[in-house]
Structure formats: C-alpha cells, structure tokens
Amino acid sequence: RKEVEQDPGPFNVPEGATVAFNCTYSNSASQSFFWYRQDCRKEPKLLMSVYSSGNEDGRFTAQLNRASQYISLLIRDSKLSDSATYLCVVKLNTGFQKLVFGTGTRLLVSP
Amino acid sequence: DAGVTQSPTHLIKTRGQQVTLRCSPKSGHDTVSWYQQALGQGPQFIFQYYEEEERQRGNFPDRFSGHQFPNYSSELNVNALLLGDSALYLCASSFETGLKMNTEAFFGQGTRLTVV
Secondary structure, eight states: OOSEEEOOOOEEEETTOOEEEEEEEOOTTEEEEEEEEEOTTSOOEEEEEEOTTOEEETTEEEEEETTTTEEEEEEOSOOGGGOEEEEEEEEESSSSOOEEEOOOEEEEEEO | OOOOEEEOSEEEEOTTOOEEEEEEOOTTOOEEEEEEEOTTSOOEEEEEEETTEEEEEOSOOTTEEEEEOTTSOEEEEEOSOOGGGOEEEEEEEEOOSSSOTTOOOEEOOOEEEEEO
C-alpha cells in the first residue's frame, strides 16, 4: 500500500466549477500535511499547508481528518490557470524534513 | 534571492555511465533533499544532507550517492545508469537547525535525466 494515495484523475471541469480532491495517508506518525501544485515539466510549489482546523486561502480550502487519515482540497470558481497537478504531501514525524508525496491528481479546467 | 538552482537542466546519458547533478540551496537554508520523479508519479525521496552528512535515505540503491559542501550546496551522483533511472531529479532546500517542523521546502526546477 502506498504511504499517500490520490486519485490520479484527470479531473476535467469547466471554468467556474467547484472541484474537490481527496487523499489518504497510511502512516499515523505523519506530522504535517501540505498540498503542492506542479505545472507540466516544472517543479512542485507549495499551495498551502493543511491543519486539523481547516484552512482557507482565497478560492482554496484544505481540510485534515486525523482520525480517518484523510486530507482534502476544495477549489471554488475554477480558473483556466488552475490546470495543473495537485500533489498531496505528508511529512513524517522524524524531526527532519522528509516529504512523502502522492502520485498527484491532474486537473484540467476548460473554457 | 536566486532560490534553489539546479544544473544542468537537461542531460542525456548512456546506460552504464555515471552522472553528477548539482544543487545550490536557497539563501539561508542549510538542508538539501533529493527526489526522483518518474513520469506520471510523485517525487520519491532519495536522501537528505545536513551539516555535510547524509542523515536520511529512501529506498534507493547504493548507486545513488551524494555530497554536501561547506557552503550547503549538494551533488547527487548516480553510477552504472539504468534505463529506469530516467526521471526528473528535484532538489529541495529547507532550514532545519532547531525544531522547525513546518518550514516550507523550496524546490529547484529539476534536472531532466534521460538514459538511452
């Protein structure tokens, strides 16, 4: 079983749609949680950290459920520029910055 | 601030050859981690360097080795290249001195290695 599992997609949505991505992780020692965005043939970039209380950044909302070991990302009012791969990432509680990535979920927003 | 820089950006090598990839961390960062990203996959952790020593390693064979220099820059070496080593190699830097559990890791643009 993979440590971090995501639906690879692609998710094809029209502009203005709301889309949600889910992710599960298997290691209960996971300490920190993130969503990264990766454009085609580019490096991953941090989109947002994820907290148990949930957090929102503009059109993006992230949620963490530690009991279910489940992370989500909600994108409202999708833009063409949101087209990318969204990587679910956990950091294990080793004291060091080891990031474990899911395979990523590809989002395609069309006009 | 130049951010994390990697060189070269692209590289083509033949099976059995050796390759060295380079990474300069973001200014102020002291830790460098290397990741391998195969096509259609998420990045996989190779190893991490801190204070010029390897302090964590993922499930990669000994053909993968590295080094960190006093200025915190790092090299990734891969010996006896296989076709399966073709991937995007990403370097990430962070600041790890002290207990900073949620510091952001910044990635370089990667080196795309093709083994033929």
